[in-house]
Every structure is written in C-alpha cells, then in structure tokens.
Amino acid sequence: MKLNDGLVGLLLIAFSLVLLVHVSAFPDMPGQNFGPSVLPSLVAVGLILCSLVLIVRALRASPRHPLVEWDAWVTSPRLVFAFLAVIGAVAFYIAFSETLGYLVAAPLSLLVVLRACGVRWIAALALAVLVSLAIHHVFYTLLKVALPWGLLIEYAW
Amino acid sequence: MESIALAFSLVADPYVLGVILASSLFGLFVGAIPGLTATMATALLVPVTFFMPSVPAVAAIVSCTAMAIFSGDIPGALLRMPGTPASAAYTDEAYRMTRKGQAELVLGAGLVFSAIGGLLGTLVLVTAAPALAEVALNFSSFEYFWLVLLGLTCAVFIASDRPLKGFVSLLLGLLLATIGLNNPAAHPRFTFGSDDLLGGISFIPLMVGMFAVSEVLRFVVSTGESRLTLAQERFGNVFAGQWALIRRYPLAIFRGSAVGTAIGALPGAGADIAAWISYAISKRFSKTPEKFGTGHVEGVVESGAANNGALSGAWIPALVFGIPGDSITAIAIGVLYMKGMNPGPAIFLNNPENIYAVFIVFFLANLLMLPLGLLAIRLYKQILRVPRQALMPVILAFCMVGSFAINNTAFDIGVMLVAGVAAFFMERNGFPIAPLILGVVLGSMFEENFATSLIKAEGSWLAFFERPIAGALGVFTILVWLSPFALRILRRPRP
Numbered sequence: 252m253k254l255n256d257g258l259v260g261l262l263l264i265a266f267s268l269v270l271l272v273h274v275s276a277f278p279d280m281p282g283q284n285f286g287p288s289v290l291p292s293l294v295a296v297g298l299i300l301c302s303l304v305l306i307v308r309a310l311r312a313s314p315r316h317p318l319v320e321w322d323a324w325v326t327s328p329r330l331v332f333a334f335l336a337v338i339g340a341v342a343f344y345i346a347f348s349e350t351l352g353y354l355v356a357a358p359l360s361l362l363v364v365l366r367a368c369g370v371r372w373i374a375a376l377a378l379a380v381l382v383s384l385a386i387h388h389v390f391y392t393l394l395k396v397a398l399p400w401g402l403l404i405e406y407a408w
Numbered sequence: 409m410e411s412i413a414l415a416f417s418l419v420a421d422p423y424v425l426g427v428i429l430a431s432s433l434f435g436l437f438v439g440a441i442p443g444l445t446a447t448m449a450t451a452l453l454v455p456v457t458f459f460m461p462s463v464p465a466v467a468a469i470v471s472c473t474a475m476a477i478f479s480g481d482i483p484g485a486l487l488r489m490p491g492t493p494a495s496a497a498y499t500d501e502a503y504r505m506t507r508k509g510q511a512e513l514v515l516g517a518g519l520v521f522s523a524i525g526g527l528l529g530t531l532v533l534v535t536a537a538p539a540l541a542e543v544a545l546n547f548s549s550f551e552y553f554w555l556v557l558l559g560l561t562c563a564v565f566i567a568s569d570r571p572l573k574g575f576v577s578l579l580l581g582l583l584l585a586t587i588g589l590n591n592p593a594a595h596p597r598f599t600f601g602s603d604d605l606l607g608g609i610s611f612i613p614l615m616v617g618m619f620a621v622s623e624v625l626r627f628v629v630s631t632g633e634s635r636l637t638l639a640q641e642r643f644g645n646v647f648a649g650q651w652a653l654i655r656r657y658p659l660a661i662f663r664g665s666a667v668g669t670a671i672g673a674l675p676g677a678g679a680d681i682a683a684w685i686s687y688a689i690s691k692r693f694s695k696t697p698e699k700f701g702t703g704h705v706e707g708v709v710e711s712g713a714a715n716n717g718a719l720s721g722a723w724i725p726a727l728v729f730g731i732p733g734d735s736i737t738a739i740a741i742g743v744l745y746m747k748g749m750n751p752g753p754a755i756f757l758n759n760p761e762n763i764y765a766v767f768i769v770f771f772l773a774n775l776l777m778l779p780l781g782l783l784a785i786r787l788y789k790q791i792l793r794v795p796r797q798a799l800m801p802v803i804l805a806f807c808m809v810g811s812f813a814i815n816n817t818a819f820d821i822g823v824m825l826v827a828g829v830a831a832f833f834m835e836r837n838g839f840p841i842a843p844l845i846l847g848v849v850l851g852s853m854f855e856e857n858f859a860t861s862l863i864k865a866e867g868s869w870l871a872f873f874e875r876p877i878a879g880a881l882g883v884f885t886i887l888v889w890l891s892p893f894a895l896r897i898l899r900r901p902r903p
Contacts, residue, residue, distance in 0.1 A: 386806060
C-alpha cells in the first residue's frame with residue numbers, strides 16, 4: 252500500500268501538532284532553558300517543515316499520483332489472509348504465551364505462520380513442533396532464558 | 409605489549425574460536441540467501457550474543473557480517489539476485505560474467521578481493537582508531553554535539569537517495585529515542601502510564617522487527633516468486649587467475665579498499681553505498697570503461713574490496729565516538745553497551761585488551777573467509793535447496809524468542825511486531841529505515857550533549873564554535889546542510 256506523499260505529509264503534520272500540544276505540558280527545568288520538551292518540539296517542527304515540502308512536491312507532480320496505490324497482493328485474498336495471519340500469530344503469542352506457556356503457544360503460532368507461507372499440513376506440523384523444541388533448547392536450556400511454562404508448569408525441567 | 413599478548417590469549421580461547429566459526433557459517437548462509445541481509449543476520453545474532461562475554465559477543469558480530477557481505481556476491485553471480493544490498497552494485501556485471509562462462513573467475517574475485525578489502529580496512533581501523541581516540545580524549549560536549557549532528561546529517565544526505573524522506577525517518581527515530589525517563593529532567597515522556605516504556609523502547613527488539621520481521625512480511629505477500637534456477641551448478645578452481653588479477657589491478661584494489669573504508673567510516677553510510685560509489689569510480693578511471701556492464705571483472709574487483717573495507721571502516725566512529733558508521737555497527741554499539749564495553753575514546757585506556765582482541769578477530773575473520781567462502785560456493789546448490797517458505801517462519805519464531813530474551817518481557821515482542829509492520833509500510837512508501845535506527849541510537853547522546861553545551865554556553869550560541877575542533881566540525885556540518893541549496897543554484901541554467 253503506497254500512500255500519496257502529500258497525504259503522508261498531512262498525516263505527519265496532524266501527528267506533529269498533537270505532539271506539540273502534548274509536550275507543552277511537560278514540566279520546565281527550573282532556572283534552565285533546556286527542558287524535556289525541547290527535543291520533541293524540535294522534532295515536531297522538523298516534521299512539519301518536511302511535510303510541507305512533501306505536500307508541495309506532491310501537488311506539483313505531474314501526472315498526479317493517486318491518493319492510495321494498492322499493491323498486487325492486496326487483491327489476493329490468500330495473501331491478505333497470510334499477511335494478517337503472521338501478525339495475528341505473533342499477537343497471539345504475545346497475549347497467551349504467559350498463560351499457555353511457550354511450549355504450547357510457540358508451536359501453535361509457528362504452525363499458523365508456516366501454513367500462511369504455504370507449507371503443507373504434515374510438514375508444517377512437524378516443523379512447528381521440532382523448531383519450537385529446538386529454540387526452547389537453545390534459549391531455555393543453553394542460554395537460561397526464562398521462557399514461560401504456563402499450563403505445563405508441573406512438567407517443567 | 410602486555411595487553412596485546414592478553415588479547416591474543418582472549419581470542420585463542422577454544423570457546424571464542426568456536427563462536428567465530430559458528431557465526432561465520434551462519435553469516436555465510438544468511439548472506440547467500442536472497443532476501444536475507446547482513447544486517448538481518450546481525451539482528452538475529454544479537455539475542456544470542458547477549459548471553460556471551462564481551463569478546464566472543466563482538467567477535468560473533470564481526471565474523472558474521474564479514475562473511476555475509478562476501479556471500480551476498482554468490483547469488484548475485486549465479487542468480488542475478490544480490491544476496492545482500494552491498495552486492496547490488498555489481499550484480500549485473502557478475503551475472504554477465506557467469507553467462508560468459510567465467511563463473512569461477514567472478515566468484516573467486518568476489519572472495520579474494522572481499523578478504524583483501526576487509527584486511528586493508530582492518531589495517532586502517534587498527535591504526536586510525538587509537539590515534540583518533542587520543543585526540544577525542546580532550547573532546548567536550550561541544551565537540552560531541554557537532555559530531556552527533558554531523559553523523560545524523562551524513563545519515564540523511566549520504567545514505568539515502570531521498571534526503572527528505574530520510575530526514576523524516578531520522579526525526580521519527582529521534583522521537584522514539586525520547587521515550588522514557590532518560591532525559592535531563594527525568595520526566596516520563598510518552599510512556600502513557602506504561603511501566604514497560606519507562607526505560608525507553610528496547611533497542612534490540614526494535615532492530616529485529618525493522619530488519620527481520622519486515623522481511624518476513626515482505627516474503628509472505630510476495631506474488632508468484634518462481635523457482636530459483638542457478639546459472640551454473642558446478643565449479644572448477646575459483647582461485648585460478650586471481651593472482652593475475654591482483655597484478656593487473658593493484659591500484660583498483662587499493663582504491664576500492666581505501667574508498668570503502670572511508671565511506672564506511674562516515675556515519676550512516678555503509679557497505680552498500682561504498683560498493684555503488686567504488687563501482688562508479690572504477691568505471692570513471694578505468695582504461696577500458698566501455699567494457700563495464702558487459703561482464704568485465706574490474707568493477708567487481710574494486711567494489712568487492714570496497715564493501716568489505718566499509719565494514720571495518722564503520723567501526724572507527726563506532727568504537728571511538730559511539731557513533732555508528734552503518735546499521736550493523738548501530739546494532740554492535742548496542743551490544744557494546746550491554747557488555748559494559750562502552751564505546752568512546754576511553755575504551756582504549758580502560759580495557760585495551762578487549763579492543764585489541766576485536767582487532768585480531770577482524771583479521772582472523774577476513775582470513776577465515778577464504779576457506780569458508782570456498783566451501784559456501786561449492787555447497788551453494790545445497791544452500792539454495794533450503795525452502796524459504798519454511799525458513800521465514802523459523803526466522804520469525806527465532807525473532808520472537810530473541811526479542812523476549814533481552815528483558816524477559818512479552819512487551820518487547822510487541823515492540824518487535826509494531827516495528828516490523830511499521831518498517832514494512834515505511835519501505836513501501838520510500839522512507840529508508842537506516843536513518844531511523846541512527847536516530848534511535850544517537851538520540852539520547854544528542855540530547856545530553858545539546859543540553860550540557862547549552863548550559864555551559866549560558867545562552868551564547870558562539871560558544872558552540874569557540875573551541876577549535878568544535879568550530880571546525882560545526883562549520884563543516886553547516887556546509888553539508890547548505891550543499892543541496894548550493895548545488896541547486898550552481899546547476900540552475902544561466903540566463
């Protein structure tokens with residue numbers, strides 16, 4: 252998805268204005284002219300200036316670019332589903348790895364991603380389990396990372 | 409002298425040598441697969457290096473990236489797809505040579521001159537960095553202010569063909585760096601009540617997201633990628649004829665390594681830009697410029713040396729000032745801080761043996777490249793057989809656990825995911841990622857030195873130029889800012 256540069260500029264200006272309002276509430280440093288709001292304000296001003304140039308260039312461009320250009324994959328339901336599935340699988344892991352445990356949540360989300368990439372069911376199942384176990388071995392056993400056990404806490408090693 | 413001996417014993421440790429070998433093989437593999445970059449290899453490696461002592465941690469990054477930059481040449485020559493962006497400059501040339509039946513010559517040239525470029529670049533690093541550190545010991549906040557500003561400026565003007573969008577990226581990076589308590593007043597900025605954000609955005613999950621997860625997303629939505637067919641599958645002796653090339657192009661090799669190292673040392677410009685510029689220089693000064701583009705080895709020799717030289721060069725500002733020369737050293741600086749080897753001129757005083765050990769690893773990695781690179785070329789058909797639709801999900805799983813491992817919090821996996829999706833859309837809209845990363849790395853350093861300098865200056869802007877080095881750096885930085893306007897005026901047709 253490619254947005255027109257002018258549209259990006261408008262969005263950035265809106266964002267910068269919100270930013271300026273937000274940082275104006277930051278406390279000042281007593282007796283000094285450099286408070287925590289200085290750098291964010293400079294960034295906001297810089298973003299507004301850049302955005303103005305982006306907008307002017309976009310208006311001058313001929314032929315005018317469309318407001319939104321959709322990429323080829325957006326028209327393929329399979330690819331859109333795959334894209335969302337990958338994001339969903341990571342989000343699922345973030346939400347449930349603590350309660351379900353790594354050894355439940357990781358193979359499940361890996362399975363979804365493997366399927367989204369077009370790996371066949373049996374291979375995907377086998378890979379999801381084996382790779383999750385291998386990563387568990389490297390990070391939990393060798394590197395001592397506290398991967399969550401969740402449901403499987405009784406079987407923890 | 410004592411610290412050099414100590415450094416040798418640090419590297420000679422079987423554990424360190426094992427780490428070097430393993431990360432070299434990893435780098436070769438990742439670099440050789442189209443779509444997986446050297447930066448991504450580094451980002452994937454960092455969660456593991458997090459658990460190592462400092463010397464093997466840095467050794468892993470150094471050897472992995474050196475190998476990945478070389479092995480990016482292999483798919484360039486055989487598939488006409490650069491394995492990493494640093495090989496893109498001469499991919500067409502290399503592929504044409506393969507088509508002419510010179511696959512051995514071009515692969516060998518890539519290998520030999522990568523190693524030579526890397527070694528010469530390392531020599532510069534070893535001599536320049538301590539000398540520079542000597543000078544930098546006297547730097548005050550004014551010098552650092554200008555240096556950081558110059559670094560940020562280079563990132564925008566040199567590292568990107570679209571300075572305006574690069575600047576937007578950079579500003580967004582600076583903004584990300586302001587999140588958390590780390591500011592002059594210790595005011596919680598942009599945390600929105602979240603405890604996880606008090607310490608700021610964790611850098612490694614951010615990098616992993618931007619450089620690895622975005623690539624996985626791009627792969628998932630890629631339409632109709634056909635099967636990869638190699639232009640040639642079996643190879644004779646790739647070292648045959650390389651000696652003749654060294655004798656024919658000594659100046660090009662030297663120039664490529666020197667230009668590459670210099671460009672690498674500029675903040676924000678890394679191996680890929682070095683290769684493009686060196687390829688152009690090589691054509692400009694060649695006795696036979698008409699042969700360029702038809703499958704001529706000269707440009708490959710020069711820019712192949714340049715991109716590996718750039719890798720070493722990028723470490724000069726990284727070690728001496730803590731200012732990354734490219735996105736790889738940006739990650740490396742994060743590792744150095746985590747390992748208590750804080751970059752800065754004092755690094756050569758406090759624990760010189762660690763730095764010397766890093767230098768030794770540089771030499772070792774570039775020498776090890778010759779046998780391991782040969783192996784990678786020989787096994788390339790097998791490497792390519794690893795199905796990418798299975799590899800990408802595995803990479804994603806690794807990214808998730810790696811991001812979690814840094815602080816043991818699922819919040820960081822969220823940072824990774826958001827960064828990955830953001831980078832995916834930013835790249836599609838022409839906003840480069842590298843300036844953003846540089847902004848994040850340099851943000852707090854910039855703010856700190858800016859604040860200190862302003863307080864010291866007591867309201868006088870002239871104070872920023874009063875010290876000689878600060879003044880020179882300041883004037884130079886401002887000249888770089890003005891250069892686009894000056895160029896525009898010069899180029900304007902006269903009435």
